[in-house]
Amino acid sequence: MDTTTSFPKDKIKILLLENIHSAAIKQFNDQGFQVESISSSLPEEKIIEKIKDVHVLGLRSKTKVTEKILDAANRLLAIGCFCIGTDQVDLHAAEKRGIPVFNSPFCNSRSVAELIIAEIIILSRKLGDRSKEMHEKKWRKESKACHEIRGKSLGIIGYGHIGSQLSVLAEAMGMSVSYYDIARRLPLGNSKMCPDLKSLLESNNFITLHVPDTELTRGMIGEEEINTMKKGTYLLNASRGKVVQIPHLAAALRSGHLAGCAVDVYPSEPEANCDDWETELQGCPNTILTPHIGGSTEEAQEAIGLEVSDLIISFINSGASAGSVNFPEVTMPYSPSTHRILNIHNNKPGVLRDINNILSEFNVSGQVLSTRKQIGYIIADVDSKASKEIKKKISDLPNSIRTRILY
Ligand SMILES: NC(=O)c1ccc[n+]([C@@H]2O[C@H](COP(=O)([O-])OP(=O)(O)OC[C@H]3O[C@@H](n4cnc5c(N)ncnc54)[C@H](O)[C@@H]3O)[C@@H](O)[C@H]2O)c1
Numbered sequence: 363m364d365t366t367t368s369f370p371k372d373k374i375k376i377l378l379l380e381n382i383h384s385a386a387i388k389q390f391n392d393q394g395f396q397v398e399s400i401s402s403s404l405p406e407e408k409i410i411e412k413i414k415d416v417h418v419l420g421l422r423s424k425t426k427v428t429e430k431i432l433d434a435a436n437r438l439l440a441i442g443c444f445c446i447g448t449d450q451v452d453l454h455a456a457e458k459r460g461i462p463v464f465n466s467p468f469c470n471s472r473s474v475a476e477l478i479i480a481e482i483i484i485l486s487r488k489l490g491d492r493s494k495e496m497h498e499k500k501w502r503k504e505s506k507a508c509h510e511i512r513g514k515s516l517g518i519i520g521y522g523h524i525g526s527q528l529s530v531l532a533e534a535m536g537m538s539v540s541y542y543d544i545a546r547r548l549p550l551g552n553s554k555m556c557p558d559l560k561s562l563l564e565s566n567n568f569i570t571l572h573v574p575d576t577e578l579t580r581g582m583i584g585e586e587e588i589n590t591m592k593k594g595t596y597l598l599n600a601s602r603g604k605v606v607q608i609p610h611l612a613a614a615l616r617s618g619h620l621a622g623c624a625v626d627v628y629p630s631e632p633e634a635n636c637d638d639w640e641t642e643l644q645g646c647p648n649t650i651l652t653p654h655i656g657g658s659t660e661e662a663q664e665a666i667g668l669e670v671s672d673l674i675i676s677f678i679n680s681g682a683s684a685g686s687v688n689f690p691e692v693t694m695p696y697s698p699s700t701h702r703i704l705n706i707h708n709n710k711p712g713v714l715r716d717i718n719n720i721l722s723e724f725n726v727s728g729q730v731l732s733t734r735k736q737i738g739y740i741i742a743d744v745d746s747k748a749s750k751e752i753k754k755k756i757s758d759l760p761n762s763i764r765t766r767i768l769y
C-alpha cells in the first residue's frame with residue numbers, strides 16, 4: 363500500500379490513563395504509535411493541558427471526559443474506554459465532534475460475576491467480621507445467623523452480560539434466581555423474570571445490582587426500596603456508585619433491617635490509590651467494601667487491553683468504526699490501489715448530495731455511509747491520483763467535521 367498520504371504512524375500520540383494493561387501498550391507500540399501510559403486518572407485541568415496534541419485517549423471508569431476537555435482536544439481521533447461503562451465520557455459531545463468512543467462490552471463481566479458469588483458466601487457466613495476479629499486476636503466461633511446459600515434466593519437487577527452469567531453461577535450453587543430488567547431478556551436456566559422492581563425487592567434473600575449509570579438508575583435504591591426488602595436481606599452493588607443511596611443503606615445496616623451488604627462502587631471515587639478514603643459505610647456490620655475491583659483481574663484486563671486497542675487500531679488504520687458506542691458503525695474491505703477518504707459530517711439533508719457531486723467526477727471503487735442523530739460517517743475508496751484533491755474538496759464542505767485520507 364502507498365503510505366504517502368496517511369498521517370505518519372510515528373506521529374500518532376496515544377495517552378492512556380488508569381493503568382491500562384500492557385497488552386494494549388504493546389499493540390500500539392507495534393503499530394509505531396507514540397504511547398504515554400499513566401497509572402492514575404487525571405483531573406480535568408490536567409487532561410486539558412495534555413490533550414492538545416493527543417490523537418487517542420484511553421481511560422477506565424474513573425476519568426471524566428467532559429465537553430471542556432473535548433473542546434481542547436483538537437487532534438483527538440478516538441476515545442477508548444478500557445472497561446464496560448462509558449458513562450464517564452460525554453458521549454453526546456464526543457459524537458458532535460466526530461469522535462468515536464470504543465469500549466469492551468463484556469471482557470470483565472465474568473470477573474464481576476465471580477466476585478459477587480464470593481461475596482454472597484462471605485456475607486452469608488459473616489466471613490468479613492470473623493476474619494477481622496481473628497486479625498485482632500479474637501476467636502469468635504459461632505453459627506448464629508450464618509447460613510448456606512443453597513436454597514436461598516437471589517434477585518438480579520439488570521440481566522445483561524454480568525447479571526445473566528451470575529444467574530447461571532448462582533443456580534449452580536443451588537440458589538433460586540429471579541431478575542428485573544427494563545428490556546426483555548431470555549431467562550437462563552430456571553431463572554424467573556419479575557414484572558416490576560418491587561416484586562423483586564420484596565422476595566429475595568440476596569439482591570444484586572448490575573445496571574449502567576443512567577437517568578433511570580441513579581438513586582434507584584433508596585429508603586423506600588430498602589424498606590420494601592425483607593428484614594435480613596443482603597444487598598450487593600458492583601454496578602455504579604450513584605445507583606444506591608448510601609446514607610439509607612448505612613442506616614438500614616445499622617438498624618439491622620439489612621443483614622449485610624457488599625459495595626464495590628461509590629458516588630465519588632479517588633483518581634488514584636490513597637490512604638484517607640472515607641464512606642458512611644465504614645464500620646457498618648457485616649459490610650464488605652472493595653475499591654472498584656469487580657473487573658480487576660489479570661484475565662479481564664489483558665482481554666480488555668487487546669480488544670479495545672484492536673478496535674482503535676482498526677479505526678486509525680482503516681476507518682472501521684464497528685464496536686463504537688456513540689458513532690455510526692461503518693466498515694469496508696480494502697480496495698487495492700486506491701486511497702481511502704473518511705468523512706465525518708453533520709447529519710443534515712443535502713450533505714450526501716454535496717459529497718457525491720464531488721465523488722461523481724472521479725473513479726470510486728467503494729463507498730459506505732451510515733448516520734446517527736447528529737452525524738454521518740462515509741468511507742470512500744477513490745482513485746489514488748485524485749485522492750488529495752477529493753479530500754480537500756470534501757473537507758471544505760460546510761458540514762464536514764473531520765476528513766482524513768488513508769494509504
Ligand atoms: N464494579 C466493576 O468493576 C464493574 C465491572 C463491569 C461493569 N460494571 C458496571 O456494571 C454495569 C452492567 O454491566 P453489564 O456488562 O452487565 O452491562 P449490560 O449492558 O450487559 O447489562 C445491563 C443491563 O441493565 C439493564 N438496565 C438498564 N437500565 C435498567 C433499569 N433502570 N432497571 C433495570 N434494568 C436496567 C439493561 O437493559 C441491561 O440488560 C456496567 O454498565 C458498569 O457500569 C462494573
Ligand SMILES: O=C(O)[C@H](O)COP(=O)(O)O
Binds near residue numbers: 658
Ligand atoms: O465499567 C467497568 O467495566 C467497570 O466499572 C470496571 O472499571 P475499571 O476498569 O475502572 O476497573
